[in-house]
Amino acid sequence: MAEPKKLDMLNRDPNSINDELRVRFEDVIGEPESAHSPECAWNCANLCYEGGRKCCYATLTVLCSWLCGLCWGCEFACLTFSYIYSWTPGLKRFRLYCGMQQKFYETCLACCLGPCASTCGLLLSNIKISQG
Template sequence: MADLDLVNRDPNNINDHIKVAFEDVLGEPDGAHTIDCVWINSYKCFNCWKSLCYTISTLLCGICIAAEWGCEFASIAFYHVWVITPCFKVLELNCGICQKLYGLCIHCCLDPFFEACGLCFAAFKK
């Protein structure tokens, strides 16, 4: 098992699109300011509830959802190893034979015709 980084939990930045701060959601333009204590407490309340709801949701569901995703990706890996990749190999082998057969038929049937046409047109040299 690789070392788990408990500080940077999104090293590949796959969830940058959901970084949401108070300032990203609420903002008051000039001329429409609430009193400072309301703004300060709104900031604290927003961050508290965002953190609390996320913590409770992950506590109640996180392990089960992680287990489900683990099963999902294991299933995908299983199908790729045991079904999809062998199917592609079968197709590759069968299509290779069909390609050889098609090429053989084209060369046998059409090459003489085009060679004859070439000989006919070769007589029209300047």
């Protein structure tokens, strides 16, 4: 079995899958020029927001991340299993059936409509148009 890939502990979103998730204070709360609070209130709000966000996130990840990781790992394992042992063979079977149906219809059309189309083509090929 392959050794697990070492995790990058600094860049934890190397594929940028959560770029839209901006939740820093300045990304969520902003005061227009006409409605500025005192600096001490603004700094206090920033400290409370960031402290509460980091503390709550840290608590939730400690309590729940292992369970979420387990559930999502099982979910993707089941999806991978289903893809390999159900969807891919089913799609292959469907393509084979469709290929047979296509050959059947091609044969029917060539036998039934082919002679009629050839005759019409011969009749219409003798038409000559001249400008008078």
